[in-house]
Amino acid sequence: xxxxxxxxxxxxxxxxxxxxxxxxxxxxxxxxxxxxxxxxxxxxxxxxxxxxxxxxxxxxxxxxxxxxxxxxxxxxxxxxxxxxxxxxxxxxxxxxxxxxxxxxxxxxxxxxxxxxxxxxxxxxxxxxxxxxxxxxxxxxxxxxxxxxxxxxxxxxxxxxxxxxxxxxxxxxxxxxxxxxxxxxxxxxxxxxxxxxxxxxxxxxxxxxxxxxxxxxxxxxxxxxxxxxxxxxxxxxxxxxxxxxxxxxxxxxxxxxxxxxxxxxxxxxxxxxxxxxxxxxxxxxxxxxxxxxxxxxxxxxxxxxxxxxxxxxxxxxxxxxxxxxxxxxxxxxxxxxxxxxxxxxxxxxxxxxxxxxxxxxxxxxxxxxxxxxxxxx
Amino acid sequence: xxxxxxxxxxxxxxxxxxxxxxxxxxxxxxxxxxxxxxxxxxxxxxxxxxxxxxxxxxxxxxxxxxxxxxxxxxxxxxxxxxxxxxxxxxxxxxxxxxxxxxxxxxxxxxxxxxxxxxxxxxxxxxxxxxxxxxxxxxxxxxxxxxxxxxxxxxxxxxxxxxxxxxxxxxxxxxxxxxxxxxxxxxxxxxxxxxxxxxxxxxxxxxxxxxxxxxxxxxxxxxxxxxxxxxxxxxxxxxxxxxxxxxxxxxxxxxxxxxxxxxxxxxxxxxxxxxxxxxxxxxxxxxxxxxxxxxxxxxxxxxxxxx
Numbered sequence: 001x002x003x004x005x006x007x008x009x010x011x012x013x014x015x016x017x018x019x020x021x022x023x024x025x026x027x028x029x030x031x032x033x034x035x036x037x038x039x040x041x042x043x044x045x046x047x048x049x050x051x052x053x054x055x056x057x058x059x060x061x062x063x064x065x066x067x068x069x070x071x072x073x074x075x076x077x078x079x080x081x082x083x084x085x086x087x088x089x090x091x092x093x094x095x096x097x098x099x100x101x102x103x104x105x106x107x108x109x110x111x112x113x114x115x116x117x118x119x120x121x122x123x124x125x126x127x128x129x130x131x132x133x134x135x136x137x138x139x140x141x142x143x144x145x146x147x148x149x150x151x152x153x154x155x156x157x158x159x160x161x162x163x164x165x166x167x168x169x170x171x172x173x174x175x176x177x178x179x180x181x182x183x184x185x186x187x188x189x190x191x192x193x194x195x196x197x198x199x200x201x202x203x204x205x206x207x208x209x210x211x212x213x214x215x216x217x218x219x220x221x222x223x224x225x226x227x228x229x230x231x232x233x234x235x236x237x238x239x240x241x242x243x244x245x246x247x248x249x250x251x252x253x254x255x256x257x258x259x260x261x262x263x264x265x266x267x268x269x270x271x272x273x274x275x276x277x278x279x280x281x282x283x284x285x286x287x288x289x290x291x292x293x294x295x296x297x298x299x300x301x302x303x304x305x306x307x308x309x310x311x312x313x314x315x316x317x318x319x320x321x322x323x324x325x326x327x328x329x330x331x332x333x334x335x336x337x338x339x340x341x342x343x344x345x346x347x348x349x350x351x352x353x354x355x356x357x358x359x360x361x362x363x364x365x366x367x368x369x370x371x372x373x374x375x376x
Numbered sequence: 377x378x379x380x381x382x383x384x385x386x387x388x389x390x391x392x393x394x395x396x397x398x399x400x401x402x403x404x405x406x407x408x409x410x411x412x413x414x415x416x417x418x419x420x421x422x423x424x425x426x427x428x429x430x431x432x433x434x435x436x437x438x439x440x441x442x443x444x445x446x447x448x449x450x451x452x453x454x455x456x457x458x459x460x461x462x463x464x465x466x467x468x469x470x471x472x473x474x475x476x477x478x479x480x481x482x483x484x485x486x487x488x489x490x491x492x493x494x495x496x497x498x499x500x501x502x503x504x505x506x507x508x509x510x511x512x513x514x515x516x517x518x519x520x521x522x523x524x525x526x527x528x529x530x531x532x533x534x535x536x537x538x539x540x541x542x543x544x545x546x547x548x549x550x551x552x553x554x555x556x557x558x559x560x561x562x563x564x565x566x567x568x569x570x571x572x573x574x575x576x577x578x579x580x581x582x583x584x585x586x587x588x589x590x591x592x593x594x595x596x597x598x599x600x601x602x603x604x605x606x607x608x609x610x611x612x613x614x615x616x617x618x619x620x621x622x623x624x625x626x627x628x629x630x631x632x633x634x635x636x637x638x639x640x641x642x643x644x645x646x647x648x649x650x651x652x653x654x655x656x657x658x659x660x661x662x663x664x665x666x667x668x669x670x671x672x673x674x675x676x677x678x679x680x681x682x
Contacts, residue, residue: 198639207633209632209633213381233590241513260494
């Protein structure tokens with residue numbers, strides 16, 4: 001590179017950055033933060049959230065509701081960067097509409113509790129957040145503490161009493177899911193010994209050895225604590241190795257990346273989601289999402305939309321009451337929320353987890369359509 | 377731990393054989409570690425996806441087009457960013473620039489795909505054969521092609537580098553570019569040929585890998601580090617041993633994955649073996665040679681005169 005041109009490039013980059021920052025400003029809008037991965041291997045989570053917020057913002061505007069100005073921080077879905085971005089944004093926003101990832105959410109929720117800044121999450125489902133999330137952490141995704149027992153109940157009632165599990169040991173959600181599923185399954189009398197649980201890393205794409213080792217345990221069912229394309233590759237490779245038993249999961253199977261990677265193995269999965277998971281408004285959202293972004297929305301997009309709208313409702317409640325828009329009042333408003341979202345009714349319990357009544361077991365058709373699974 | 381695991385691991389590791397061969401060729405030729413080269417595989421895989429899934433090209437045309445595009449891109453990248461460093465013999469500057477280029481490619485691909493993992497739909501290999509013991513797995517076309525690359529490509533490349541006139545010219549340029557020029561070898565043409573071949577080999581690896589495991593912007597990042605490690609441990613001038621080493625490393629990794637509790641060390645064990653390889657290659661081998669030389673001299677001195 002010609003050294004004389006370097007200041008020119010630097011100036012150009014600065015103009016681009018400043019331009020991008022200016023574009024984010026919406027006069028009169030309430031500033032909220034979103035700590036999501038905008039680069040790196042988990043970038044698709046951040047993209048799904050951004051796309052859902054875009055539709056939610058337009059819907060809110062169309063309905064004459066409060067407008068949010070979402071200020072993003074690239075969290076990479078890792079604890080260190082998330083904490084740094086939180087410290088940068090905490091004085092600029094009244095709440096966070098997302099702190100992506102269970103591990104980062106656990107770390108940030110401690111700080112947010114001290115700073116009295118409410119956090120919503122559509123991604124972090126670890127049971128550890130039920131007690132560890134503190135008073136200011138809310139989530140619109142069911143805790144695995146509820147979904148893992150529902151999954152185990154189904155497995156046990158279907159006579160699937162011997163299980164194996166694979167999970168990503170570098171992911172806080174996956175380790176939380178593993179603990180919840182193992183505990184729930186064993187409590188119901190299921191056989192899931194420690195040597196039938198294999199942890200893999202986030203870089204693992206070939207699971208042939210883990211599948212071979214787990215197959216030797218002659219399981220009736222396979223718990224899968226992997227996410228997105230990695231989960232899809234696992235079930236696809238297991239099918240290639242002759243596995244005919246069902247694969248169990250939760251919302252980790254409710255992603256388009258999973259469907260794409262799983263191929264024909266997607267019909268062999270069973271996963272639990274709240275009973276009213278696809279309402280009429282959800283179908284409208286899905287159609288809008290497809291039209292705008294030329295891809296199917298995953299479960300995360302629905303939940304991210306719900307998180308945005310829940311925060312809008314809470315902000316409106318505080319504004320209507322004539323109270324100052326601060327963290328403490330927002331937290332109190334969030335606790336009173338009772339609304340119908342795209343993913344069912346949203347109401348928080350005493351731990352700020354979602355109150356859920358019933359779960360439905362889902363699977364996929366060969367053409368990738370999500371349907372209630374037949375009971376065995 | 378079982379035969380099935382080991383055989384499966386060795387088979388899957390063959391996916392990196394074309395990339396490691398290409399990397400070694402370019403590394404020896406340029407005298408630096410072209411860390412950016414495996415990313416030609418990422419770009420070629422995304423191009424194949426674009427041609428086949430978005431533009432509706434025929435499967436074979438998409439693959440050939442992506443392979444050629446990968447090669448051309450490699451040449452362009454080399455000419456624009458690395459040729460100067462190679463000519464001036466600046467391996468560290470070239471390495472740093474290579475790191476930067478890798479990151480830029482990864483992030484640009486990430487931005488263009490919104491970070492979503494993609495999977496081939498129309499190019500998804502339909503041909504398959506269920507294989508019994510010792511593999512107990514379903515073999516697909518990319519598995520066979522990568523096996524073929526190990527069986528055919530590695531020896532063929534070794535032969536052409538060591539036993540042809542073109543190979544002689546390649547070795548001459550790799551050894552001393554200026555001297556080779558003085559002897560009438562067109563170093564620029566050799567440059568283009570080598571980088572095109574090396575980038576195409578990396579593109580081949582990337583496409584095969586993507587057909588089997590899908591596309592992500594980071595798909596070649598971890599493999600690239602392993603490829604570099606193999607090239608460093610074994611030495612870029614040893615093509616056959618490099619190919620064998622990368623396959624052996626895959627076998628060891630999979631053996632590790634099959635053991636509950638040790639699976640997290642999967643990648644770590646591979647690197648540990650490579651560290652041992654580096655020590656053997658760069659520390660123990662020279663020591664052994666020196667010792668053998670000393671012993672040989674002593675024996676020579678002990679020989680009765682006359």
